Amino acid sequence: MSNPKNEWPLWEVFVRSKAGLDHKHCGSLHAADAPMAIQMARDVYTRRQEGTSIWVVRSEQIVASDPTEKGSLFDPADDKVYRHPTFYELPDELNHM
């Protein structure tokens, strides 16, 4: 195996498929710097007309939530049905809301 210290840094790639839509995470790649990462992303992830715009960001710059805190972060939302609009009954006149 090659020494990881000699490898190019990892980049996360986000591609927008057409104007008006969000950039979606589509994968990662290695590149020496930002301009190269954009070119590599173009060649790796948009060969089949997948994109109209590319974002890249160094993987190490992404701050992620801690999986072990999943319970305290997300479970409390489970029983808050009143946070969904469907919880509220609407008058008949507003059928098309």
Add this chain to the structure above:
Amino acid sequence: MDAKLNYVLRLADTCLIHSQRLSEWAGHAPVLEEDLALSNIALDLLGQARALLTYAGQIEGAGRDEDQLAFLREERDYRNIVLVELPNAAASPSDGSGGRDFALTTVRNAAVALWLELLCGRLQASADIELAGIAAKSLKEVRYHRQHASDWVVRLGDGTAESQARMQAALNVLWPYVNELFAAEGVDGVGPAWSELEAEWRARWATLMQEATLTLPRDSAMQPRGIDGIHSEHMGHLLATMQHLQRAYPGGVW
């Protein structure tokens, strides 16, 4: 040979043979990302060659299609510049490189892409509508090829002592063959003499070399004539590989 047919074939064959050499990198590039980039470029060039060869077949009017022109001609009938038929490495394959030198491929890609960019730029205004259309479509592709290859030239030229030495060595090997980029005569109503591209090509190349901290070799008096069908000793081997399937199984299709 008809002058117009000759003009189109020179460009078509240069794209075709350049693509064939580049495709030898598939699965062997230094990193996966660049492997895909080189394959993409090779496929773009093949697409350009297909359009041009199809058109050449129509001009010829002998009923030959792109496949027959690509796979069933003899060496002397190919009109590509010698630069693109040279192997991917100057050194012998016994050096452990597998016969592929990334520096040489990078310098060649940058040189040819810049030339194609200038030529397609002129040809998209050609009075020949068919050729103008092919050139306009190709221009977007070769612009990216030039950008991608030039970035590598600068990275590796202005890189480590090792990478700079390798790039300089590659440049020195290829430089005499660059002369042929400006050798073909023009055809009225079709396309310009390639010599019309020379001043701009050399100016932009000099800028790139400066940025890449590479030294331009002394100009060579060598005048390769691949465009007249006079090829290097490497061309026969390339064709043997490229034509093998059609020669062994005539008319074979996917």
